[in-house]
Amino acid sequence: MKIGELAKRLSISTDTLRYYEQHGLLSPSERTESGYRAYSKEHELQLRFILRAKAVGFSLSEIHELLKIRIDKQHYQCEEVKSITVAKLDLVRERIAELQRFEQSLNLLAEQCCGGKEPAQACTILTTLEKLDGYSR
Numbered sequence: 001m002k003i004g005e006l007a008k009r010l011s012i013s014t015d016t017l018r019y020y021e022q023h024g025l026l027s028p029s030e031r032t033e034s035g036y037r038a039y040s041k042e043h044e045l046q047l048r049f050i051l052r053a054k055a056v057g058f059s060l061s062e063i064h065e066l067l068k069i070r071i072d073k074q075h076y077q078c079e080e081v082k083s084i085t086v087a088k089l090d091l092v093r094e095r096i097a098e099l100q101r102f103e104q105s106l107n108l109l110a111e112q113c114c115g116g117k118e119p120a121q122a123c124t125i126l127t128t129l130e131k132l133d134g135y136s137r
Contacts, residue, residue, distance in 0.1 A: 003029070006039045010047055017047070025050055025064060058088060 007014045020026040026046055029037040049070060053063045062084055069076040112124040120126060 001039050001044075003037045003039065006044060006047070009044065010051060012047075012051070020047065020050060023060060023064075025060065025067060057092060058084075062088060 001009075003014050003017060007017050010017075017026070021028060026043060029039050029043065032038050046067070049067070050063055053066055054060075058066065065084055066081065069081055109125045109128060112128065114124070
């Protein structure tokens with residue numbers, strides 16, 4: 001099938017498809033005599049895998065690793081796939097914890113402010129942020 005047909009089947013742009021091919025996530029397509037890219041059912045399956053992996057949060061480098069394992073399953077073990085997945089899960093949990101800390105801090109700041117029409121010279125949020133002796137990440 002041609003690039004436009006494959007892209008349409010997967011609801012992605014042809015640019016996205018080319019991007020995955022250029023970055024080694026999608027094996028190169030054949031070219032027809034007239035120079036058009038020709039994609040197979042395996043290309044479609046590989047792209048569906050990439051899109052599903054992306055949808056659950058894997059980065060392009062992680063997807064690349066997963067694809068290497070997918071293509072050569074007999075030389076890898078499940079623990080390698082799980083290790084990639086658990087590492088991503090740990091990162092997501094860290095980000096969630098960080099966002100929760102942000103939420104708590106912002107909530108405290110918002111609760112201290114009257115939010116009225118007074119001049120911002122006495123704004124408790126600005127005052128609090130000005131008085132902080134450094135910051136934490």
